[in-house]
Amino acid sequence: MRHCVSAVLGMTVLGGNCYAQPAAASPSLVLNNCDPAADGRNPCPQSFHRPREAPLSQMAQVGRMLFYDRALSGSGKLSCASCHDPANHYGPSGDTPVFEGGADLHRQGRRAIPTLTYLERMPPFSIGPDLGNDDVAPRVIGVPSTGNQRGSKTATDTASSAAHIVPQGGLFWDGRADTFQQQAGGPLFDPDEMASKPERVSARLNTAPYRQALLALAGPRGAQDPAFLREEALFAIGRYELEDRSFHDYSSKFDAWLEGKARFSPLEREGYLLFNDPQKGNCAACHLDHITRDGLPPLFTDHQYEALGAPRNMAISRNAVASYYDLGVCDAQPDGRKSFAAYCGMFVTPTLRNVATRHVFFHNGVFHTLETVLDFYALRDLQPEKFYPRRPGGKLDAYNDITERDRSNIDTIDAPFDRKSGEKPALNENERRAIIAFLETLTDADISGSAKAEDAHTRQAGKRQDE
Numbered sequence: 338m339r340h341c342v343s344a345v346l347g348m349t350v351l352g353g354n355c356y357a358q359p360a361a362a363s364p365s366l367v368l369n370n371c372d373p374a375a376d377g378r379n380p381c382p383q384s385f386h387r388p389r390e391a392p393l394s395q396m397a398q399v400g401r402m403l404f405y406d407r408a409l410s411g412s413g414k415l416s417c418a419s420c421h422d423p424a425n426h427y428g429p430s431g432d433t434p435v436f437e438g439g440a441d442l443h444r445q446g447r448r449a450i451p452t453l454t455y456l457e458r459m460p461p462f463s464i465g466p467d468l469g470n471d472d473v474a475p476r477v478i479g480v481p482s483t484g485n486q487r488g489s490k491t492a493t494d495t496a497s498s499a500a501h502i503v504p505q506g507g508l509f510w511d512g513r514a515d516t517f518q519q520q521a522g523g524p525l526f527d528p529d530e531m532a533s534k535p536e537r538v539s540a541r542l543n544t545a546p547y548r549q550a551l552l553a554l555a556g557p558r559g560a561q562d563p564a565f566l567r568e569e570a571l572f573a574i575g576r577y578e579l580e581d582r583s584f585h586d587y588s589s590k591f592d593a594w595l596e597g598k599a600r601f602s603p604l605e606r607e608g609y610l611l612f613n614d615p616q617k618g619n620c621a622a623c624h625l626d627h628i629t630r631d632g633l634p635p636l637f638t639d640h641q642y643e644a645l646g647a648p649r650n651m652a653i654s655r656n657a658v659a660s661y662y663d664l665g666v667c668d669a670q671p672d673g674r675k676s677f678a679a680y681c682g683m684f685v686t687p688t689l690r691n692v693a694t695r696h697v698f699f700h701n702g703v704f705h706t707l708e709t710v711l712d713f714y715a716l717r718d719l720q721p722e723k724f725y726p727r728r729p730g731g732k733l734d735a736y737n738d739i740t741e742r743d744r745s746n747i748d749t750i751d752a753p754f755d756r757k758s759g760e761k762p763a764l765n766e767n768e769r770r771a772i773i774a775f776l777e778t779l780t781d782a783d784i785s786g787s788a789k790a791e792d793a794h795t796r797q798a799g800k801r802q803d804e
């Protein structure tokens with residue numbers, strides 16, 4: 338175990354991590370001796386555990402073919418890879434806020450397509466005590482029915498709200514699925530996405546080039562029970578997402594920096610410091626960026642949910658209906674608006690790995706550049722007219738994508754959101770630019786070549802089967 342001594346406070350932080358210490362006066366100038374050196378080096382290089390490299394299991398190999406198989410969809414035209422583009426770190430490659438899917442490819446989805454990278458450590462959905470950077474799946478405890486009990490968290494003390502009960506974990510923007518297997522059934526049968534039907538999937542599984550391999554893995558029951566075989570297929574897709582290195586490559590410049598193999602440019606270094614400074618960006622309070630106690634690389638998410646008050650995106654056609662709201666966590670649960678009211682408007686904190694390759698940001702894809710995202714973080718409550726429309730009477734309609742009743746769930750206490758009208762923004766324009774430069778260090782090396790070849794191969798095989 339390596340110790341990291343703060344130059345400023347003389348405190349020893351155990352656990353192999355080098356967290357910057359909070360400082361009273363001008364925090365951005367106070368350097369922890371594990372912060373990047375003036376020449377961009379990492380003075381405290383650390384190795385971390387990468388997922389074990391092994392050839393794909395049989396199950397994952399079948400999963401890979403399923404992942405690229407368009408014939409599973411209602412239109413015959415969409416595979417998982419159509420939306421989660423392997424050439425773009427399994428995020429969308431286009432800049433439409435949401436994807437057009439469905440049987441006729443003209444049904445608009447309702448949320449931005451997330452990347453599928455770095456989901457392997459996602460704990461199951463639960464509502465429980467905030468354990469900060471513990472990286473353990475928390476125990477599910479009672480659900481409070483009223484009152485927002487969120488506490489503030491900072492980049493140096495991510496567990497400061499330990500007494501608070503928060504939603505965390507789970508897949509999708511609202512946590513409604515716990516496992517890849519459970520998740521994969523979602524888009525496959527969603528009328529707005531792959532729009533398939535169980536019978537269609539079963540018919541395809543019976544004729545696909547991977548049929549024998551799947552049957553061999555599913556055992557005798559697979560041949561007799563179509564529902565069981567479909568479950569096995571979904572399980573196989575999940576194995577692929579878990580096993581294939583392209584979903585968790587940890588090959589970004591930032592990873593190399595952590596290991597002492599790369600240097601930040603001056604701008605990247607400044608961005609890193611601002612990202613971690615509790616008074617400035619404070620980004621690391623939610624987008625965790627330190628190696629965990631167990632030596633696992635940071636995922637840039639704490640797997641928790643927050644309501645940031647993203648503007649309503651009028652490019653999503655269902656938002657034309659004034660009474661329609663996508664309220665995230667509470668909408669994902671049956672009866673959610675009543676029993677989960679404390680969490681209405683909350684969406685998961687996404688990983689920021691590979692974020693610079695995206696063209697749409699936030700759950701509703703309302704932002705199209707990192708510049709606007711950073712403007713939103715710095716200016717949401719200072720220049721709200723930049724982000725929100727006016728009502729017919731002229732009054733500004735701030736936080737317009739959350740029902741009025743639920744607006745108390747919006748985060749106004751964590752920096753950079755804690756500035757009030759008339760105050761200076763937590764981040765000026767140059768500082769915002771520096772943070773973007775840092776975010777650009779989170780992009781993995783492109784290893785999509787083999788994935789693209791796979792896509793072409795399966796398409797060919799699928800075609801032959803379809804003919």
Ligand code: HEC
Nearest residue numbers: 415416417420436438448449450451508509510521524530
């Ligand atoms: C038509 C576009 C589309 C297709 C096709 C599609 N997805 Fe998605 N996927 C989405 C969208 C949109 C979301 C976010 C939905 C939400 O949060 O409600 C999502 C979310 C996910 C997530 C959760 C990610 C996270 O960060 O929690 C996983 C995993 C996933 N998809 C895997 C798949 C798999 C596997 C397939 C193929 C069986 C697939 N998707 C097909 C659009 C698509």
Ligand code: HEC
Nearest residue numbers: 618619620623643647684685686687698699700710714751
């Ligand atoms: C209080 C927790 C919190 C803090 C602090 C925070 N974020 Fe986020 N971040 C989130 C959540 C939650 C979302 C998703 C919001 C949504 O979709 O409605 C998000 C979304 C993002 C996105 C869009 C990612 C995508 O895939 O769409 C970027 C980029 C981002 N944050 C960067 C930052 C930066 C840079 C900072 C510091 C200036 C920061 N965040 C501070 C919680 C936080």
